[in-house]
Amino acid sequence: MGIVSRDIEIFGRKIHIETGKMARQADAAVQVTCEGTSVLATAVASDDVRMIDFLPLTVDVEEKLYAAGKIPGSFFRREGRPTDMATLTARIIDRTIRPNFDKEFRNEVQVVITVLSTDQMNPPDMLGMLGAACALGISNIPFHGPLAGVRVGNVDGNWVINPTFQEMAESTMNIVVAGNPECLLMVEAGAGEVPEQKIIEGLEVGHRAIKELIEAIVAVDRDNRLENGERPKDEILGEISAFLEPRYEKAVAGLLDALRKDDDEAAAQARDAYARVALEAAGEFPNQYRKVINNLARVLGDRTMRARISELIEPEVEEAMSRVLLDASVPGLSKSERSLMRKDSRRSLSEPFKERYHGLEGYVSDAMNGLERKLLRKQILQHNLRPDGRKPFQIRKLSTEVGLLPKTHGTGLFTRGETQVLAIATLGAYGEKQILDDLGVEEYKRFMHHYNFPPFSTGEARPMRGPKRREIGHGALAERSLIPLIPAEDEFPYTIRLVSEVLASNGSSSMGSICASSMALMDAGVPLKDGSHVGGIAMGLVLEDGKYVILSDIQGLEDSAGDMDFKVAGSREGITALQMDIKCSGLSSAMLSDALEQARQGRSFIIKAMSEAIPEPRAEVSPNAxxxxxxxxxxxxxxxxxxxxxxxxxxxxxxxxxxxxxxxxxxxxxxxxxxxxxxxxxxxxxxxxxDPEIGDRFMGTVVKTTTFGAFVELAPGKDGLVHISKLSRQRIDRVEDVVNVGDRIEVEVAEVDNLGRINLRVIDLKPPASE
Structure with missing residues (x-):
């Protein structure tokens, strides 16, 4: 295996990409370096197909403290569970690459990003994203690339690509954007109350940089294959697919025909033919493509079976299912009632087909789910009617409340439809800030937001094992949304912790946590910037054949059936955070602008409802704080x-x-x-x-008595002497006649000599004890 490398310069920053030197047992390994920061990205897909109904993709980010010349601070002096920074980086990469695998792909895929070196100047996360995209691109894993991602900042009005840590601290925006040459796929952004148009401009700048990086990825793939005598990936996958697809078509057609005729013998022969397709391909192509064949076989076989069954089922059940979906969209029904109506419909409509196509029940269920999604989209596009009966711009019923818990520092209860979040704010001492032991440049955090999503919030019963990646990600999104309005440390030096408890969820719980947290902060007396609330709203999009409908305040069903999940948070002044996942191509700047404007209107409506509960921060911090x-x-x-x-x-x-x-x-x-x-x-x-000065007064403690006076402690480590003549209005023979060790007396500095010794006098002279 030869070593292949390429240099690329993006906005004046040089990036070095190299493959073929490290981790040669992986399907692909790429080292990406920018100045003193270097990461290794590996991609491996398993040979065996897992019998599950989802893509078993895992993205792990390994932050090694040796990369920064540090020894871990834990008892065992080795890295433990991933830091929040590593988890958030893994989530960003996962959200970028996951939609680019075929939905039928069931081989286990693991992408590992290992931070090998960091100069504490260039963040490793975007190098990791580039490395992951490049590794998947140059491997033979069925992956629809190429794609790339960058961070966009704005410093002094100038756009910066992949800014340094210092530039990020000065930037008004922190936008992470990923995509392919045609469109954007993922956005994660934080901003300081910036206008919507500025966000769009930043996304366009990022997309231009992404196209440059993709050119480098394509070049590395080409050079790597030339160096190692391999054919282009598209050519390999195309030839194998061309061999597999007609054979699967024939086997599936034979099996479905035999099942319709209830011919068990023919059905068994067709099943054997279906199972032999991958074996025939393995005998046709060189052994080096065995893993590629195994990977593609499940994808193409499942896709063919699902498509043919859908073609047979849809004409017979479409009208009946449409009626049920229309009935379920009547306003006033609960999530569980609507879900039960749809579930009963799918079950009753699918039973005859499951009996007819026995052994293929899973494909029948998939076909029913696919048809339901198609009809829901049609209902929205043609009739502007959503699954719960709302119009596209309508927001569910809102309820806001503060000050619910007697001993906490601040609380906010935010209810939007069937989603409910309780946020609790706690103010702590300055020294209670979180100490960070990661590869970032920040040493501590004084503002934290934690998000909890217990199973009862969706009516489920399952073990609770601490925060999962999703909870860490949602907590970070809310934290990023609120940070621009948190007062500066010198203005309000409390440590602030927010906890959002999701009590009920039917979509948009992360945005609900932002709203509840804003109210809790005000209830605790935190002086938010300009006394402004931060509100959040989740937007959706249904796009088909150039026609589109933008949805405000989406629910779970609209998220899964739609083409975009677009979360926007901010104040009345502008956007503070944004998160977007796009499942389709063709999202134009005009659509994005329309979505942001509709989100701004919805956000203003929500903030108005929050202001009815608490219009501004309380004048003083909570009496419990x-x-x-x-x-x-x-x-x-x-x-x-x-x-x-x-x-x-x-x-x-x-x-x-x-x-x-x-x-x-x-x-x-x-x-x-x-x-x-x-x-x-x-x-x-x-x-x-x-240093005490003449005339200063202290309430001190007598710590020693002598024949000539009493020594009084003014402060720890600082004593002064009251001469016996200044202890009483009358002459006394013994100091103890007036004061004893432990007595508290008020004294005034009478003299400080040139040696720093302090002479005191008593303010309220006492008579001798005999009087």
Missing amino acids: PRMLQLEIPVDRIGDLIGPGGKNIRGLIEKYDVEIDVENDGRVFVFGRDAAKTMQVEKEIQAITH
Whole structure:
């Protein structure tokens, strides 16, 4: 196997692609490098077909801390479960490549992205996407490429492709876009309340860059095959398909004819002929194509069987199914009622065909599901009638409420139709921020959003095993939607955690979590930017023969039957996040513009309903939240505050039941439940970190008595002396006649000598004990 490489320059950034050097046992392996960041992408498909009804595709992103010269911080000093960053990258790649496999493909496919090196400047995620697309493209795995993906940023009004970490921090937009030469397939974006047209412009810039990357992928595939004496992938797949398809057509036609005639002997012969097709192909083509044949055989055999059965069934049941779908679209029915009507219809209509085509019941069910999808689309396109009776632009009934739970810091309950989300906001101390141990440049997060989707939300019973990839992805989408309106750290130094509990779901629960979270933040007293809400809405699209209908606030059935799942979040001022998955080609800029405008109108309607529950953030943080105090001390006095071995700061924390966080720049954050204690801590910190001046007053503690006076602790590590003559209005012989160790007295600084010794006087002079 020879080594093949190619360099490409995108917007002034050089990318090196190489294959044939590493991981030679994989179906394909590609190393992609940009300056000091390098990733290895591998693709492998299994020989055996799995008897399941979905594509068993797995995308894994392996973040190796050695790539950044780090040793993992875990007890065993090795990487553990994937970080959220790795999971989100895997989801983006999965969403991009999954639709480009044949829906009948059932061989297990695993794509692994391993980060080998990172310069902490160039993010590895887009290199991983390029590597995955390239590996699948140069392999013989049946995959409809080529495709590619890029990140688009906008810094100082200029578009940047695959920006560095620093450029991303300065960018007003962070758009990840993937597609093929003809159209976009996937979009994941965050933005700082930007107008819709600016998003469209960014997508167009990204698509131009994608086309350049695809040219490089095609060139690498061509050079690799020339180097290794292989024929073009399309040629190989085309020849094998040309051999398989007519044989499957003949075998399927014979089997269906025999089953219709109830000829068991002929049916058995036809089944044998169907099973022998792949074996005949294996004998016809060189052994090196055995895996390709196995991969294609299930795809083409299933596709042929499904198509022929659909042709036989549809004319007989289309009218009856149309009537049921029309009856199920009557407004007022619940999700379960509609689902039961459709399910009963499919079951009753399919029973005669399952008896007729025994052994092929799964294909009959597939044909029924396909017909139902086709009729639902027809109902929307021709009559503007959706499965629940709404018009395309209509949003389901909304209900909003805040302040539901007595001891939490902030709550928001958002209900949209049969989707309901409860969000809870918790305000924590500055030091409770999440420490990040990944390959990113950020060291911590002070704003977190977690999304939970328990099985009861869809009426199911299944084990709960912690957050899955989908939950992590939806949580990140809501977090990205809200971040632009979260106050800056120096303005509001609390750590903020949001948890969205999906209580019921019939589509668009991720957007419901954004709405509920916005209300919970306001209820907790978080001063969101301009006092604005963030709302979210899921849009859909049905497109056929150039005619299209855009749907607002889609449900689960419309998502599966439609051509686009398009989630848009933002304030009244503009878009803050966007997520799009497209299942069709031909999505034009005009369609996208129409969808964004309809989403803007829907978002405004939703925000209005949210404002009825809480129009602006509460004037003060929740009484259940900790009180926060921020002050600054001289940097050279940080050690005084901390004390030897942390003695001083630990003493304050224990004494006043507070949390104290000290930053290297001298900022000090104090969090406590009791406002009075928090204020007292401030006085003690000031006393510790500032040199006492004449006239300063302190409430101190007597720590030692002598024959000549009492030593009073003004602050941890800082004492002053009250001479015996200044303890009482009258002359006294013993200090203990007036004060004893442990007494609290108010004192004033009378003198600070040139050695820094502090002399004090008592504010309220006491008479001797004998009086």
